[in-house]
Amino acid sequence: MPRRRLMHWHPNPGATLNSQILAEACSCAESLGGTKDGRWKTSIISCRPITRDSMGAGGRLPPDVPGELLGVALHEHPGLYFSILRTHRLVLQADAAFPHVMEKLQSYKARVSLDFEGFQYQLGDFCLRIGKCAPNNSETMRGIIMEVEYYPLSSIEKSRAIMVDFFDIWQETLAKKSLPGRFIHVESNFSEYGLSDHYSFQHTAVQYATCLQQLMAVRA
Amino acid sequence: MPLVCPDGAVVAYAWKRQLAGQAGASAVDRTRLALKAFTDQKRRFFPHLEDEVLNHLHDGESGIAKRPRMPAGNGELEEKTLSEILKNLENEVPNMKISTYRRLDWSKRASSLASLMDDDFVDPSKELNLQNMGKLRPGSVTTPIDQVAVIELLVPSIFRVVVSLHPAGSVDPDAVAFFSPTEGGSYLHARGLSVHHVFKHVTEHADKALQYFISVEPSKALSMLLRWIADYQTLFAKLCSKCRRLLLMDKSLALLLPPVHRPYHQISSIGSDHQEAYHIGCSSYDA
Numbered sequence: 001m002p003r004r005r006l007m008h009w010h011p012n013p014g015a016t017l018n019s020q021i022l023a024e025a026c027s028c029a030e031s032l033g034g035t036k037d038g039r040w041k042t043s044i045i046s047c048r049p050i051t052r053d054s055m056g057a058g059g060r061l062p063p064d065v066p067g068e069l070l071g072v073a074l075h076e077h078p079g080l081y082f083s084i085l086r087t088h089r090l091v092l093q094a095d096a097a098f099p100h101v102m103e104k105l106q107s108y109k110a111r112v113s114l115d116f117e118g119f120q121y122q123l124g125d126f127c128l129r130i131g132k133c134a135p136n137n138s139e140t141m142r143g144i145i146m147e148v149e150y151y152p153l154s155s156i157e158k159s160r161a162i163m164v165d166f167f168d169i170w171q172e173t174l175a176k177k178s179l180p181g182r183f184i185h186v187e188s189n190f191s192e193y194g195l196s197d198h199y200s201f202q203h204t205a206v207q208y209a210t211c212l213q214q215l216m217a218v219r220a
Numbered sequence: 221m222p223l224v225c226p227d228g229a230v231v232a233y234a235w236k237r238q239l240a241g242q243a244g245a246s247a248v249d250r251t252r253l254a255l256k257a258f259t260d261q262k263r264r265f266f267p268h269l270e271d272e273v274l275n276h277l278h279d280g281e282s283g284i285a286k287r288p289r290m291p292a293g294n295g296e297l298e299e300k301t302l303s304e305i306l307k308n309l310e311n312e313v314p315n316m317k318i319s320t321y322r323r324l325d326w327s328k329r330a331s332s333l334a335s336l337m338d339d340d341f342v343d344p345s346k347e348l349n350l351q352n353m354g355k356l357r358p359g360s361v362t363t364p365i366d367q368v369a370v371i372e373l374l375v376p377s378i379f380r381v382v383v384s385l386h387p388a389g390s391v392d393p394d395a396v397a398f399f400s401p402t403e404g405g406s407y408l409h410a411r412g413l414s415v416h417h418v419f420k421h422v423t424e425h426a427d428k429a430l431q432y433f434i435s436v437e438p439s440k441a442l443s444m445l446l447r448w449i450a451d452y453q454t455l456f457a458k459l460c461s462k463c464r465r466l467l468l469m470d471k472s473l474a475l476l477l478p479p480v481h482r483p484y485h486q487i488s489s490i491g492s493d494h495q496e497a498y499h500i501g502c503s504s505y506d507a
Contacts, residue, residue, distance in 0.1 A: 152419065153456065162478065
C-alpha cells in the first residue's frame, strides 16, 4: 500500500491548542491545490489488564503482563483491528471482532478511547488527512495530526526523500500563517516491530501508537 | 460495392466487406485484414517511405528483424539482435529486472498483477515469488526470442516499464509506458497510462524520446530507449539540475512532481552522475 507519514502538532511553550490552528492547516492544504475529498477517522483504544483477586495480594499484576494494550481501528478498513504492545514491540492485525473476544475473555478492558478525525485532501499523487484528536464522544481537543500519503510508492526507504521534501514544502507554506507551533514527525522504529520496508497497515498502526505517545508527552 | 474515392483508391474499411457474413471471424482475422488494407494504402500513397518493415509484417509476426551489420565505431557494443541488447542491458543495470513476453502472455501477467496488488495485506515477497515461479516451475517455458513482443523492465519499488516491439522478435519499439510497481490490471500495457500523475508525465516524455530515437537511428532505437529508461531509477531521489529541488509545484498542472524529464538528445552512460533531470517547468523540452 502507499507510503504514509504521520505528523502531530507541537505547540510552542505556553501556547494552547485551538480549532483555529486546525482551520489554518486545512487552508494550507487548499493553498497547495488540495481538493477536499471527504472525511476520515481513526480510533485508538487504550486497554488495561483486568486484575483479579487470584493474582495475589491486592490483585497486583505479574511483572511480565503488559500494563497497556493499544488497539487501532483504521478508517478505510472497518473490518480490521490492530493490537499493539509497545513494551514488547508487537503489532497484530486481527478481525474487528477481536476487542469483543478480549472482553469475553476478561483479559483486557478498554479504558480510554481517542478519535482522530477530520478532512481529507487530494493533492495530485499526495493525499493529506488533517484532523484533531479528541476523546470519544467529547469535543475536547487533545491534539492535531496530519497524515501524508504518497500513492506511487510503497517502499519506506525509496519514498524518504519525497516525504521529507513534501514536509519541507508544507512547513514553508504553514510558516506564512505565523501559528504558535509546528508539525513534527517522530520516526517510528518499524524494524523493532519486525516490519519490512514495504509499507502496510501495520506500519500505520505503529505510527499512530507513536503519535499518541508524543501527544501525551506534550500534554504532560 | 466498396466505396471508391475520386482518385481511385478503395476506402481502407472495404476490408470489412470481406468479413460480411463471416460472423465467426476472429479479432485476429479482422486485425490482419485491416493491417493489410492500411499498409497497401500506405505503399500506394507514400511509396517513398521505407518498406522494409512492411515486408516483415506481411511475413507474419515471426522471425528476427535482419538489420545491416553496424560498423563498430567508438567502442560501443555491437548489438544486432534482441538477445544481445537485453543481455548487455542486464550486465549494465543488474538491479533492473528484464522480462520478455508474447503479447497475450503479458496481458495475463498484467491481470495477475491486479489480483496480487488488490490484496492490501500482500506479503512483499509475493511479487518476487510470482516472478521466480515462472523460472523455477518444472517445464516452464521462456519466451522464444523471435516471439518477444513485450519487454518488462522492473526496478523494484521505483517503476515498472512496458515496452512493445513491433513486429514481435524485432528490435523495433513502437510504444512505451511507465507504471508504479504497485499497479496491476489490463490497462498495464505499452499504450496504457498509469493512474499516478508522476508516471503519466514520464510516459508522455518517454513517448517523445522514443519518437526521437526512432527518427535519428532506427536500428539503435531500442538500445537507446532501454538505456534511457534505466536512468529513471533515480526518479524519486535525483534533484532537478536547474532548480536543485526534488519536488516542485508545477503551476500549470497544479501538481507537486519530482523531475520527470530526462534529456534524450544526448545520453550519458547509465548511472552517470552527469545525467540530468528536470522538472517540467525547468525543462527545455515541450511539456
